Amino acid sequence: MVGRLHFGTAGIRGEMAAGFNRINDLVIIQTTQGLLRYLKQVHKDLSTCSYVVGYDGRHNSERFALYVANVLLNGGLKVYLFAQVVATPLVSYAVKKYGAVGGVMVTASHNPKKDNGYKVFWSDAAQIINPHDMKITQAILDELEPRPENWDLSKVRQRECCVDPLQDVFDSYVKDILIIMPFLQYAVFRNLNEKASFKMTYSAIHGVGYYYVPKMLASFGFPEKNLVIVEEQVRGKAFWQIILCVCSAVIINGYFLFLL
Structure with a gap:
């Protein structure tokens, strides 16, 4: 309980447990209240502003993201x-x-499974830098008492001003990649990919790729039947009981295995 998690240019990151120097519901609310307080200092009218919130597959990440959004x-x-x-x-x-x-992205990146974190991006889409981090830190300390309404997660996603951007963002992202890197249009060979008969085995290794990789391969023209997904290593397995060696690609019995 001694001290608080340090809020820096990467936001906060630490073990999920009780206490002000750990990641938990209260600390997430306090951190977001401070962030909101600072945003009010920077922007005259927040009703004209928007914010993006995402989360990874770690335990509690979705709930923490709901608190941030709320x-x-x-x-x-x-x-x-x-x-x-x-x-x-x-x-x-x-x-x-x-x-x-x-x-805000709720993630602890490469940290151990017991950890979680809170990464903050500014309006330029880059990680916050000084003086934003220092001013957010002070704003957090200025409003440590959690507001009662900030605990209620019952209808966060149903609120009028809460929008799911998933499909719109993913589709736009793929299109922009092809615009930024036009040579990919000539490297995809959709007409050949559609006729491909080889199998690809994919493992998300308990990460977030299980949704995005199949869609990306489909956009390249590969038939859905060509992809074999390791179900034991997709979502709902946040304690990572299966450990794999790190490799880029390997062919086993005619199967192309790749990890992401």
């Missing part, structure tokens, strides 16, 4: 809250796409 909604912002786990770059991309004033 506090921001109660503060008058429109919130783009992803309906399911998402890769961190898509949160950053969504900030730019929608002209949002910032974004």
Whole structure:
């Protein structure tokens, strides 16, 4: 209980447990209240502003994201809250796409499974830097008492100003990649991919790729039947009981195995 988690340019990250120096519901609410307080100092009218919130597949990530969205909604912002786990770059991309004033990604990245975190992006879609981090830190300390309404998660996703951007962002992201890197249009060979007979075995290794990789391969023209997904290593397995060695690609009995 001694001290608080340090809020820096990467937001906060730590073990999920009780206490002000751990990641938990209260600390998430306090952090977001401070973030909201600072946003009110920067922007005159938050009712004209929007914010993006995403989360990974770790335990409690979705609930923490709901708390973040709830506090921001109660503060008058429109919130783009992803309906399911998402890769961190898509949160950053969504900030730019929608002209949002910032974004929060609930993730602890490569940290151990007992950890979680809170990564903050500014309106430029980049990770916050000084002086934003210092001013948010002070704003958190100025409003540590959680507002009663910020505890209620019962209807967060049903609120009028809460929008799921998942499909819109993903489709736009794929299109923009082809615009930014036009050579990919000539490397995809959809006409050949549609006729491919080989099998691809895919493992998300308990990450967020299980939704996005099949869709990406489909956009390249590969038939759905060609992809074999390791079901034991997709969502709902956040304690990561299966450990795999790190490899880029390997062919086993005619199957192309790749990990992401």
